[in-house]
Amino acid sequence: MRVTWSGGDLSFRLDPEDEITGKASDEHPVKLATNSCSIGGVPDDAHPDLIAVAAWTVVAPWTRRRVSFDRAVSAEVAAALHDGWGVEAGPVGAQPRQAGRTLAISYSGGADSVAAATIHPEAPFVHFQRVSHPRVPNRWPHYRSDVLARLAATTGREVTTVTSDLEFTLAEPRPGYPEHHAVAAGALLLADQLDLGGLGFGYELGSRWLGGDRYLHRYTPDNPMWAPHGKWGRLFATAGVHLVLPVGGVSEAITMRVALESELRGHVRWCLRGTDGPCRTCGKCLYKELIQAAVERRPLDTPITADRPVARKWLGKPPYGGQEMIEYALARVPGIENTLFAPALDYFEATEESTSWLDHCYPPAIDEIPERWREQAAGFMTAHVGFMTEDEARRVETWGS
Ligand SMILES: [Zn+2]
Known part of the structure; x- marks a missing residue:
């Protein structure tokens, strides 16, 4: 893969061994449509390691053995690309970038x-x-x-x-x-x-x-x-x-509660389609409405019925993405047995107690935050969320086993 960055335009050329249908880090097959794109609102002269990493977020799925940039990167970035993806990156020669504040x-x-x-x-x-x-x-x-x-x-x-x-x-x-x-x-x-x-x-x-x-x-x-x-x-x-x-x-129940209690409440929008407000008819609106109903302890309010394709994803047999939140909601939304989620009740025996871990913070997630910002996150969790007990943390660590 050969990468060029100029005036906001990123272009790349595949080497013979590269693939048109590649694989992203989440194992998703992704097919290449075109070999150039633009990024606007950014400076042209960023540190070469920043340009290289930004470019890598685009070209990684289609790169097999090597990537050459149009300017030298640091030996450290080349090593990270080699260790993480097994690719040879170069040319090497820049000083590494120091982290900012x-x-x-x-x-x-x-x-x-x-x-x-x-x-x-x-x-x-x-x-x-x-x-x-x-x-x-x-x-x-x-x-x-x-x-x-x-x-x-x-x-x-x-x-x-x-x-x-x-x-x-x-x-x-x-x-x-x-x-x-x-x-x-x-x-x-x-x-x-x-x-x-x-x-x-x-x-x-x-x-x-x-x-x-x-x-x-x-x-x-x-x-x-x-x-x-x-x-x-x-x-x-x-x-x-x-x-x-x-x-x-923390779970999506907590992020939902924190977001809706925050100063930014009026600016929250998870729906990608709505104009004046959420569209209420897409799969994401349905999933988030389920979580919001659980957080607010009120009945589900959706125009979506079980026969709609967007509902199908959660009505078959588990496991599925976001399953922990489905369990959380089944245990908390009043009248859930009269909604399109009723069939899911057959697969879970979710109770408020069995899903209480989803109301608290998993401590290792705070430990892995870089020191400079760790205390602020820890303080917020202590004041507004609370940490998991050992039993609750075990629910995380045995999830799926
Ligand atoms: Zn929507």
Whole structure:
């Protein structure tokens, strides 16, 4: 893979051994649509390691044996690419970048990133806004990135919006991040300008420790995507931008509650389609409504019926992604037996007691936050959430076994 970065444009050329259909770190097969994209709102002269890591979030799935950049990277970044992915990276020759002092939040506006932002009220935001690609038709026009960018711009927090068409490098299954970390490409390129030493993401307990969508239903302390000691965490740290997961120890019930109790409440938006408000008809709206109903201890309020395709995902046999929250909700939503989730009751014997661990923070998630920002997250959890007991932590560590 040969990578060129110039004036906001990232282009790459495949080597003979590279693949058109590659694999992302979550094992998802991803098919290449085009070999160039742009990233707007960022400086052209970032540290070469930042450019290399940003480019890697885009080209990693399609690279087999080597990657050559158009400027020298540090030996440390080359080593992290070699150790993590087995690729030869070069040319080597730059001094490594020193970590800055600021933590920024990769801010989407969803409940999880709002919760992370609430824990760090002084952190600036970097918001990724999808824009159209000059040569690739948009086959998924429902995504209203303009609406989300407008919400992000009006929170009152310091925000830098990065515009990019990098999701259109991916043809199948549909436009999206080649690697989940590509959402951070702009933040990486801004790291010198913002003096970044850390980038906070809204990945919560399920994504970080319970396998997210990849290792369905299995405890994953060594998650390669989000563990600080995983290959991505090490690569980011080598470029002086540590991965920080302020809400990595709490469930989506907690991030929902924290977000809806926060000053940013009016700016929370998990739905990618709605304009004036959430659309209420997409799968994400259904899943989040279930969690919100559980948190607010009220009946489910949705126009979606069991025959709709978006509902099917949670009506078959488990395991499935987000299963811990389904169990949590089954135990808490009044009248759940009269909703489309009724069939799921057959698979679980969820009670408030058996799901109480999802109301507390898993302590190792705080321990792995870099020291500079750890105390703030720990203090927030102590004051607003509370930590898991040993028995509750064991529920995390035996999840899926
Ligand atoms: Zn929706």
